[in-house]
Amino acid sequence: MNKYILSSELEFRRNNIRQEMIKEGYEASLFSTNVNLFYLCGQIISGYLYIPSQGTPLLFIKRPVGIEGENIFYIRKPEQIKEILSKKGLKIPENIMLETSDLPYNDIMRLQKIFNPKQIGDATMLARKVRSIKTVYEIEQFRLSAKKHAEVYAKIPSLYKPGMTEIDLSIEIEYEMRKEGSIGVFRAFGQSMEIFVGSVLAGENAGAPSPFDFALGGQGIHPAIPIGGNNTRLKEGMAVMVDIGGTFTGYITDMTRTYSVGKLTEEAYKAHQVSIEIHDAVRNIAKPGVICEDIYNLGMEIVARHNLSDKFMGTSQQAKFIGHGIGIEINELPVLAPRFKTPLQENMVFALEPKFVLPEIGAVGIENSYVVTENGIETLTKFAEEIISLK
């Protein structure tokens, strides 16, 4: 049915879901969120993908019209799923995994009434776990995105004009991103995580706390979306941190670079160097088997050694992670944070973003996206790491 992704790729992904599901003791799983349908079908439909422990997955579609293929059924409502399973002589599962961390309560209650299972598992967490290990195809999507991402960041000095505000510069970068092929939509996991496409932060606004659990905040231009750049005018001596998502392929690359208006203080350059030092340290030790929490702790030790703990990942409000998995959503698994005992595995893709907030100056540091290889990690977002001066 899919024009973009080979069916063998989709079969591989669905089989991974099936294997994990069987390991957890479930007979079936059902997916209906856009992110998981995109992952498991290669395209978004309004409907449900049903994966049984044995036999072929079935796709139940409400919209759009016109998708043909084996094991595809058009329905008006989820109650028909059970009717169709019965009609085909397939077993109604006694326990089932549903997207309980993502689908609204009322939707799950309706599905529960339909299947009346003895037990419900969390298909959201199942999918997040499976999605955390990327396929060769997915890693290629990151590479394509990273290339375009870097091309846009390279243009930033030419987009800057004296007198601009944070939001002015952000708008110019967003515009370049779109012209370069950005699909626009920037997905985050969690119903309360919202942002437009990223942020440009400078001066005091870099330290403004936001309600969202992103690395840094910023006030934003309106209380309807209190995050990111505001009308802070970019002035001599300010650091300008650009963290706008690479939304080119359905797989988001995450990259932050710091620019400066004129010259910054010695402390700013030093703190920026500490961020690079953390990247270098992680590039040295990270490989399959290394525990996420240990990477976090390594970063925190370097920060402490440089006496920068009070400026790390914010000031009045500090984020409690230094990196996170990326994929279809900007905040996938694993998380480089305390208590995350997950070991890195080959083909995980994560962003590392040690950042420092310097009062009045802004934020410094870099963020790169990395893929875990057999023996280490490889930088996806290849681009100059030093502070780039804007004129």
Add this chain to the structure above:
Amino acid sequence: MNKYILSSELEFRRNNIRQEMIKEGYEASLFSTNVNLFYLCGQIISGYLYIPSQGTPLLFIKRPVGIEGENIFYIRKPEQIKEILSKKGLKIPENIMLETSDLPYNDIMRLQKIFNPKQIGDATMLARKVRSIKTVYEIEQFRLSAKKHAEVYAKIPSLYKPGMTEIDLSIEIEYEMRKEGSIGVFRAFGQSMEIFVGSVLAGENAGAPSPFDFALGGQGIHPAIPIGGNNTRLKEGMAVMVDIGGTFTGYITDMTRTYSVGKLTEEAYKAHQVSIEIHDAVRNIAKPGVICEDIYNLGMEIVARHNLSDKFMGTSQQAKFIGHGIGIEINELPVLAPRFKTPLQENMVFALEPKFVLPEIGAVGIENSYVVTENGIETLTKFAEEIISLK
């Protein structure tokens, strides 16, 4: 606590929630989605607003730091809400309304475990009902948005260049929107409703069915977000439908206008005129008390009289509504659709979007946002309604 909205305005909104909640027989309601928190607090926080049937609402905040005020409590986890209520000697409600149509199942289960209520009501639907009647302040936000929205649409002929694709033109319009003050974020109700900021559709792509329940579809530029403009090149004889949200104030104005490359067929101009005829008919009859379904039927009758039913709201896939409430989200209540027996009420705000899809040509028709007044409806999106030629 809020710098933007008078506390009397917020008190009014919270009281409306409380009245409806009491009418439904509940002792308390709890809100934690961004949309409802923005509505009830004037800003987004990570946390919970607790509205009891008697006494003052309490705000429980996880993030951001630094919000001060009476009845504001910082918490790390929702379990503390009950502890704080108990400590203050407040009654633990025996039944409670939670956002069950919006909050994930697991979140509701956690709240259920905390409060152990005899009954749970749907605070999502409660809030959607209350939010459907706008306040004077909210209507003013629509007016501000509509003005900027129209200013950008007026620039569209100057943004067009021969040889452009749908997506090229869309990007130029988006860029103007941002420069005019758009906050970017475009909110839709329903976990599976996604779009970037709207769409520009022409030629065959105007009839491409999408998985989303918007008026029209379009293929989009990537299967990760299959809606809206694609790489269709704008050519002589094509209708170019622009439906990009007015996201300037937190309250989205919805406006569609049709442009043409050169001259269209007679049928296209005629169908466009039928859309305007529907608007005129609705402007004539709509007022408080008129039933939403009757407005839908009126539109369908006009369409049928002109023998255009097979092209109305799509061709292979046709939307089953001709309008919808707008507000913080693009798809609020009421809906102008079959079975919606809701009567219009003063200060409801809705978009009316009768559109026709003409194979090979594109889509024609207009969409306006209207506010229901004491005696009728008033057009918010004041802008030329005829087809505007692009050169």
